Amino acid sequence: MNRAETALINSPPRRWLQRLYEVPVLLRFGGRLLPGSRALEIGCGSGYGSQLVLQRFGAERIDALDLDPAMIRRARGRLASYGDRVHLVHGSATDLRAALNADDGSYDAVFDFGIIHHIPDWRAAVAEAARVLAPGGRFYFEEVTAHALNRPTYRRLFDHPTDDRFTADQFLQELRRHGLLILGSVTRIQGDYLLGVAAKPLPAAGAR
Ligand SMILES: C[S@@+](CC[C@H](N)C(=O)[O-])C[C@H]1O[C@@H](n2cnc3c(N)ncnc32)[C@H](O)[C@@H]1O
Known part of the structure; x- marks a missing residue:
């Protein structure tokens, strides 16, 4: 992430948007987590x-986890008061075994606040998110499409991979390819952003 994007992402307007718009939309689609839930961001x-x-x-x-150690240091400061409820690591979303020793089905929820479009092999990140979700677990996502990344302002100001970016439909198709079911509808903003929640189905009764 370059300086311009780091400043924008950590700016008060972005935080308001996240808190006052994105969170309510995601809660409407996916609900709160059950008591005792273990999440991954x-x-x-x-x-x-x-x-x-x-x-x-x-x-x-x-x-x-984050690929940028400077971000992990900032997160450590912000989240210190939560003690051992928070575990922060430096590593890549494309290999959660290496970063977190995460087995299949380790989490009740995975959160993606605008990161997968940063990853060259974005399909690997989707595959990992799906793998580590427990049956019944939820994937909460807010993503940026190729349409947005191709806008002149985005190209001028920010630094993203340019090859093989996804449309909203391609992103949703990739979730389905990994067995995740979209819950309710998906909010699409001008073809540029999408927000939604997908669930990993519980095994059929006879298969349990
Ligand atoms: C647009 S920022 C979003 C940060 C945060 N989710 C938020 O909403 O404030 C994207 C973040 O993804 C991180 N990132 C990029 N590639 C990554 C990867 N392969 N694995 C983990 N984090 C990655 C960047 O270092 C950056 O902190």
């Missing part, structure tokens, strides 16, 4: 999203 940045996951979604514990 991929690409946690400075930790504001993880704080919202604890406070507003009701996670008991959260593991959060």
Whole structure:
């Protein structure tokens, strides 16, 4: 993430948007987590999203990772008061075994606040999010499409991978390819952003 995006992401307007618009939309689609839930935030940045996951979604514990060690340091400062309810690590969302030793089905919820479009192999990040979700677990996502990334302002100001970016439909199709079911509808904003929640189905009764 370049300086311009780091400043924008951590600015008060972005935080208001996240807290007052994105969180209510995601709560409407996916609801709060059950008591005792264990969550993961991929690409946690400075930790504001993880704080919202604890406070507003009701996670008991959260593991959060970021590729940028400077972000992990900032998140550590922000989240210190939560003690051992928070576990922060430096690592990639494309390999959660290496970063967190995360087995299949380890989390009740995975949160993606605008990170997967940053990852060259974005499909690997989707595959990992789906793998580590427990049956019945939920994937809460807020993403940026190729349409937005191709806008002249985005290209001039920010630094994103340019090859193989996704449309909203391609992103949703990739979730379905990994067995995740979209809950209710998906909010799409001008073809540029999408917000929604997908669930990993519980095994059929006879298969349990
Ligand atoms: C646009 S910022 C969003 C940060 C945070 N989720 C928020 O909403 O404030 C994208 C973040 O993803 C991180 N990131 C990029 N590639 C990553 C990867 N492969 N694994 C984990 N984090 C990654 C960046 O370091 C950056 O902190």
